[in-house]
Amino acid sequence: MMKAAVLYQKGDLPQYLDIPEPKAKADNEVLVSVKAVAIKHFDKGRATGKHYSSHTPMDGGRVIGGDGVCMLSDGSRVYGMAVEGMLSEQALIEKDRIVKLPSKLSNAVGAALPNAVIGAAMGLRFKADIQAGENVLINGATGFTGRVAVQIAKHYGAKKVIATGRNQKSLEDLLKLGADEVIVIDQSDEKILTRLREIQRDSPIDVIIDYLWGHSAELILASLKGTGSFTPKTRFVSVGSMTGDLIQLSAANLRSADLQLTGSGLGSWSKEQIRKLFTEILPEMYERAANGLLIVDTIEVKLKDIADLWNLEVPDGRRLVVTI
Numbered sequence: 001m002m003k004a005a006v007l008y009q010k011g012d013l014p015q016y017l018d019i020p021e022p023k024a025k026a027d028n029e030v031l032v033s034v035k036a037v038a039i040k041h042f043d044k045g046r047a048t049g050k051h052y053s054s055h056t057p058m059d060g061g062r063v064i065g066g067d068g069v070c071m072l073s074d075g076s077r078v079y080g081m082a083v084e085g086m087l088s089e090q091a092l093i094e095k096d097r098i099v100k101l102p103s104k105l106s107n108a109v110g111a112a113l114p115n116a117v118i119g120a121a122m123g124l125r126f127k128a129d130i131q132a133g134e135n136v137l138i139n140g141a142t143g144f145t146g147r148v149a150v151q152i153a154k155h156y157g158a159k160k161v162i163a164t165g166r167n168q169k170s171l172e173d174l175l176k177l178g179a180d181e182v183i184v185i186d187q188s189d190e191k192i193l194t195r196l197r198e199i200q201r202d203s204p205i206d207v208i209i210d211y212l213w214g215h216s217a218e219l220i221l222a223s224l225k226g227t228g229s230f231t232p233k234t235r236f237v238s239v240g241s242m243t244g245d246l247i248q249l250s251a252a253n254l255r256s257a258d259l260q261l262t263g264s265g266l267g268s269w270s271k272e273q274i275r276k277l278f279t280e281i282l283p284e285m286y287e288r289a290a291n292g293l294l295i296v297d298t299i300e301v302k303l304k305d306i307a308d309l310w311n312l313e314v315p316d317g318r319r320l321v322v323t324i
Contacts, residue, residue: 132157214244
């Protein structure tokens with residue numbers, strides 16, 4: 001038997017329980033000892049049934065968490081993706097989705113970083129096709145993934161990074177992480193639109209990575225609306241919908257501007273892009289983090305306290321990590 005965090009019904013709190021150790025059922029599965037698992041918006045969204053990839057828990061419940069840092073039988077410390085659930089003392093992971101961790105990297109950072117890298121690098125590199133010297137706007141940059149996105153955009157050669165968010169203190173922190181300008185979205189629509197239009201006039205935005213959707217996305221899209229003249233091309237990539245799943249979009253927006261609107265998430269990437277995530281992108285970002293070139297902040301908690309900590313309010317820019 002082993003300890004695990006088990007969910008029985010959508011919306012319930014996970015329970016700290018004894019369950020049988022998992023058994024490999026296929027050649028691509030390997031049993032590992034779990035060391036750290038990050039609790040992400042994605043995990044909570046699936047648990048409550050709000051994420052589009054959610055499914056009803058299996059009979060007898062299911063172990064929550066989809067990925068984390070673990071130890072192979074030979075003592076190697078790796079990041080891996082779980083076959084059926086990760087937040088337990090042992091888990092099954094897929095052999096072809098493993099990344100070895102640098103020795104200098106902590107378990108907590110190793111567990112926290114991948115989801116943010118996926119939420120930033122996949123959109124920047126594959127959906128926006130970011131090029132060195134381009135201007136990038138990150139909408140909703142004060143969260144953990146947004147802070148990583150600011151740093152990765154700069155690493156990929158962005159000339160200027162504009163970050164938006166509600167928390168003034170967090171926005172100021174982003175200036176230290178590479179953002180060139182910040183915009184508070186907790187102000188009048190008129191002020192936001194005025195500044196966005198000024199930016200678009202003086203240094204046109206090439207790439208928009210959006211974690212919020214909702215009203216702020218409507219304002220950003222409205223600021224790109226043209227008047228019949230030639231417009232610079234802008235690639236808008238939707239990654240999250242923290243402030244609403246639906247928006248109103250004027251057809252004139254699409255016809256009057258050279259606008260590419262796309263999304264980055266589960267189901268939108270090719271097999272080759274997923275391969276590069278594990279063989280190129282994650283190893284590179286782990287090395288940067290290990291060398292202090294990619295900064296992240298975590299809060300570590302214990303598996304036995306999972307029910308009490310499941311709904312813990314985590315400060316902007318930090319990630320909750322369960323250590324085992």
